[in-house]
Amino acid sequence: MRSADIVIRDATEEDRKSFIQVLLDAYKQYADELPGPQWEQYKEALGASFDEGKPIGRIVATLEGRIVGSVQLFASSAEAYGRPELGIHNPIIRYLAVSPEARGRGIAALLIKEAVRRSRALGAKQLNLHTSDMMDSAVRLYERLGFERAYETDLYNGDTLVKGFRIGLYEAAHRKK
Template identity: 75%
Template sequence: MSTDEIVIRDATEDDHVSFIESLVSAYRQYAEVLPGPVWEQYESGLRASFYEGKPIARIVAVSKGDIIGSFQLFASSEEAYGQPELGIHNPIIRYLAVSPEARGKGIATLLIREAIKRTHSIGAGRLNLHTSDMMASAVRLYERLGFERAYETDLYSGEVLVKGFRLELNEAALRL
């Protein structure tokens, strides 16, 4: 599969089942490292994410009619997490996912480029996201693409530190 075969588009209501199954499949690797009840709660949150909240957009990467990646873009920390006190007043990527069989092919980078494009199109100068050390390969990708730690936006999910990152939409970021 080449990235030329990938279509990046808004998810539709008809995509909801495939969107959710692709999302859960992408995150299922964490079932092995999280305690059973924690994974069950996490999975439940993933499944509910298509219906909860009011993202700016739900975006999918599609290859040969199948959803192989996705993310949701929220306007601020209030919309993304119900936490206005985090002080993030620009878009936030949540639930970035790439199906296990599609990994290593640049799909996550394509999705992040779309998030940058959408963020820039609404006049915002920064894009944020959160992740944890458990997602080491994602952290490496974000750092390679120019995201920097935003310590002031860190939060805790139970006992886990969820690290904040931000990308200033400068010329380099807009060329990704």
């Protein structure tokens, strides 16, 4: 997928270092909102995310050949979180990230639209994600793109409510935005 100079493609093993750096740069804005040990633990999880889990897609956005955004696509809650009890048996996006210097160009929306396209190609009826109130700009983006709350998939990370969202893929394919 291509939009202006932004190219959306699969990540390769050679992209590992840049992929992880984009995640760390993007999520660094939350360091002050999380207590020190919690931020360090989160940072470690971000850094390990390229090598851990069972994603069905690691997708990157490049601008002038440089990775400026990424997202991971998982087949279900069992693969995404090791939590089959959530009962999500359709794709889930995790770790959506856009480099701070590349924000405002629609990169996050392009990555989500690619995840929607791939999920539809798999025959899925919906796409899920989880986020917290700390990530308020992400929540606004998800809602603008048509995601709705999926309260039954909410979970807790310690004391933090991690809210579930979903979008019907038929509706997503026919949205104008």
